[in-house]
Amino acid sequence: MSESTEIQDPSVPRKALRTVTPGSKTRPDMEMDSIGWAVFLGLVVLLVPLLPFIAIVWGLSKVLEFLARQRGA
Structure with a gap:
């Protein structure tokens, strides 16, 4: 884009706009980090015992897909 195009285009601001709210300072958010x-640990505790069942269902679905392909061919 040339400089003359930028001046004619009203959607492109020429300088940074000020806001009503003050700027925020970045800081570590330990409360949300612990949550x-x-x-995460709650999901791990729930999903680890379910992994064998998930693996069995996945394996059965793969075997059934294979048998369906063999029957159709």
Whole structure:
């Protein structure tokens, strides 16, 4: 884009716009970090015992797909 096109285009601001709210300072959010870890550990506790059942269902579906392809061919 040339400089003259940018000046004519009203959708492109020429300088940064000020906002009503003050800028925020970045800081570590330990509260949300601990909540995230708690959710992750809760999912691990729930899903690890279910892994054998998930593997069995997945294996059966693959075997049934294979048998259906053999019957159709």
